[in-house]
Amino acid sequence: MRAYSQDLRERVLRAVDLGRSRAEIVQFFGISLATIKRYVKQQRDEGHVRPKAIPGRPPKKRVQVEAGVLPQLQAHDDTTLEQHCDLWEQTHGERVSRWTMSRAIKRLGWTRKKSRWGRRSATSRSGPPGERTRASSQRNRWCFLMSAAPTLPWRPCMRVFSGRHGSRADPGRIGQHDGL
Numbered sequence: 001m002r003a004y005s006q007d008l009r010e011r012v013l014r015a016v017d018l019g020r021s022r023a024e025i026v027q028f029f030g031i032s033l034a035t036i037k038r039y040v041k042q043q044r045d046e047g048h049v050r051p052k053a054i055p056g057r058p059p060k061k062r063v064q065v066e067a068g069v070l071p072q073l074q075a076h077d078d079t080t081l082e083q084h085c086d087l088w089e090q091t092h093g094e095r096v097s098r099w100t101m102s103r104a105i106k107r108l109g110w111t112r113k114k115s116r117w118g119r120r121s122a123t124s125r126s127g128p129p130g131e132r133t134r135a136s137s138q139r140n141r142w143c144f145l146m147s148a149a150p151t152l153p154w155r156p157c158m159r160v161f162s163g164r165h166g167s168r169a170d171p172g173r174i175g176q177h178d179g180l
Helices: 006-017 022-029 033-046 060-076 083-094 098-108 136-147
Strands: 159-164 166-169
Touching: 006 033, 006 136, 022 033, 022 136, 060 098, 083 098
Parallel strands: none
Antiparallel strands: 159 166
């Protein structure tokens, strides 16, 4: 969760100084009572209500990767994320994880969509174009077998009614087809 803005913090403290009730401030600004208490305490102790630094160590590779990945993206715009990591390791001598590379690319606003004129995958085809392979024909047959069967007109229909006593089937409607 991101920290509340400096402006909101100051408006909350201004409302406290004006004597507004805590419940009214909570309702109006949509913050918790604990947040109001924390802001009042921080103002009293430190003299300001600026957001505190997020704990944890700073990232080691982030700045370096973000600065150097743009030329690589422009030169190799159709490569996958794993290939970008390999290219980075070859050129900079340092291994970068997929997640680090992904975050750096995302921060630059670069999309990883491949060009529409390139091949769709890195795998090669097993035969010339137009020739049907055994695996693809079996896959197509499997897809046909798994598709939903059409509803036949003589198939008995049963309409389910739901009311205040729960759902029940109307046995008088079995076998009738009313187009619903």
